[in-house]
Amino acid sequence: MQPQVDISQNKALLWLMAIACGLCAGANYYSQPLINSIHEYFNAPIDQVALTVTFAQVSYALGLLFLVPIGDIVNKTKLIPFLMFMASIGLFLCAFSVNLPMLWIGTIMTGLFSVAAQVLIPFATMSVAPKKIGEVVGLLMSGLLVGILLSTSLAGLLSNLFNWKVIYLVSAVLMLIIAVLLTTRLPHLAITKMSYGKIFGSMLFLLKNEPRLRYRSLTGGFAFASMSVLFSTIALLLKSSFGLSDMMVGMVTLVGIFGALSTKRIGKFADRGYTKTITWAGISTLAISWFFLYFGQYSLISYIVGFGLINFGLVLVHTGNQNIIFRLREDSKSRINSIYMTMYFIGGATGSALGVYAWRHGGWEGSCIVGICLVALSACFAFLDKLFLKRTHI
Numbered sequence: 001m002q003p004q005v006d007i008s009q010n011k012a013l014l015w016l017m018a019i020a021c022g023l024c025a026g027a028n029y030y031s032q033p034l035i036n037s038i039h040e041y042f043n044a045p046i047d048q049v050a051l052t053v054t055f056a057q058v059s060y061a062l063g064l065l066f067l068v069p070i071g072d073i074v075n076k077t078k079l080i081p082f083l084m085f086m087a088s089i090g091l092f093l094c095a096f097s098v099n100l101p102m103l104w105i106g107t108i109m110t111g112l113f114s115v116a117a118q119v120l121i122p123f124a125t126m127s128v129a130p131k132k133i134g135e136v137v138g139l140l141m142s143g144l145l146v147g148i149l150l151s152t153s154l155a156g157l158l159s160n161l162f163n164w165k166v167i168y169l170v171s172a173v174l175m176l177i178i179a180v181l182l183t184t185r186l187p188h189l190a191i192t193k194m195s196y197g198k199i200f201g202s203m204l205f206l207l208k209n210e211p212r213l214r215y216r217s218l219t220g221g222f223a224f225a226s227m228s229v230l231f232s233t234i235a236l237l238l239k240s241s242f243g244l245s246d247m248m249v250g251m252v253t254l255v256g257i258f259g260a261l262s263t264k265r266i267g268k269f270a271d272r273g274y275t276k277t278i279t280w281a282g283i284s285t286l287a288i289s290w291f292f293l294y295f296g297q298y299s300l301i302s303y304i305v306g307f308g309l310i311n312f313g314l315v316l317v318h319t320g321n322q323n324i325i326f327r328l329r330e331d332s333k334s335r336i337n338s339i340y341m342t343m344y345f346i347g348g349a350t351g352s353a354l355g356v357y358a359w360r361h362g363g364w365e366g367s368c369i370v371g372i373c374l375v376a377l378s379a380c381f382a383f384l385d386k387l388f389l390k391r392t393h394i
Helices: 011-026 032-042 046-066 068-072 076-095 100-113 116-125 130-161 166-183 196-209 211-242 246-260 263-271 275-297 300-325 330-392
Strands: none
Touching (some): 011 116, 046 100, 046 330, 068 116, 068 196, 068 330, 076 116, 116 330, 196 330, 211 246, 211 330, 246 300, 263 275, 275 300
């Protein structure tokens, strides 16, 4: 079915949406290379400061569960800029925080409302021809992932040059500007007439009646959990093993941009029906990455190679998953994305918490064991999805 409005030819709007996705997603990752600086600034225990990463992902997961489904029943043209405006307030709170609890409040508020990116993505799939879904989702995911990776690099750079709070202030201002630009540019789409309360009943219905949504959500959730083990310990390892500054920790993450920029091309392959191949290539890459990451405690080069591989592996798994789930039901895309991304970021939050716990009790070796175990769980659910396809002859 062709959409009433096809935005695939409006390159300026697509790039603006990709930038918005990057800003929203990146806003939740600024604290990762700044853990030591925040620790010194507030003179707070390092394990408490490290919880900032977990709070960002938990609040994002809550936003995915309770806010993203609204995209199916309200005007997205107004909802998306509103969410971005509220996220900017959270960023301002972080920028002007005077203690760790205030930083946590700002982080939680930013996480809740920066899910605007996850309303934008299903919005885009409803605004393009079906044969373009993978390509357009790939472009927006490129913006989202590049935003995440640049956010850590810029956070580290600005922390070294000025103060760790500067990145929050700059991001808040940019978020407001993009929100205003989108207000007048996003097309209006039809919405589903449903009460907010009934949304959650319909989401349970989708979970029960769409096995592929369950399997793909768990595949993505455990894959992201594996990478989040790395996210939550990156500053701790690089500081303790190599004595890197915030800026240098952020620079290391730039290697992941190569994987992020590949999402549009991967999306085109997914459009041609190669989603199973993409998924298993991604899971294999994730597993291989932990081999290099393990030796990353001794060699910075090995760590950088592992970091690049784990980013590329996650891109493969995530792009394949989204190409599948957005084709399940035309009238439920926001709710489907809410289910998928909620489980995805619950996985992320769990991975972050497990990463910090493993670091405290087993060092980097413990973190690596947790990381590879989570990849194995991701592979299990990808295999269940494969079995389901065989049984149903899809």
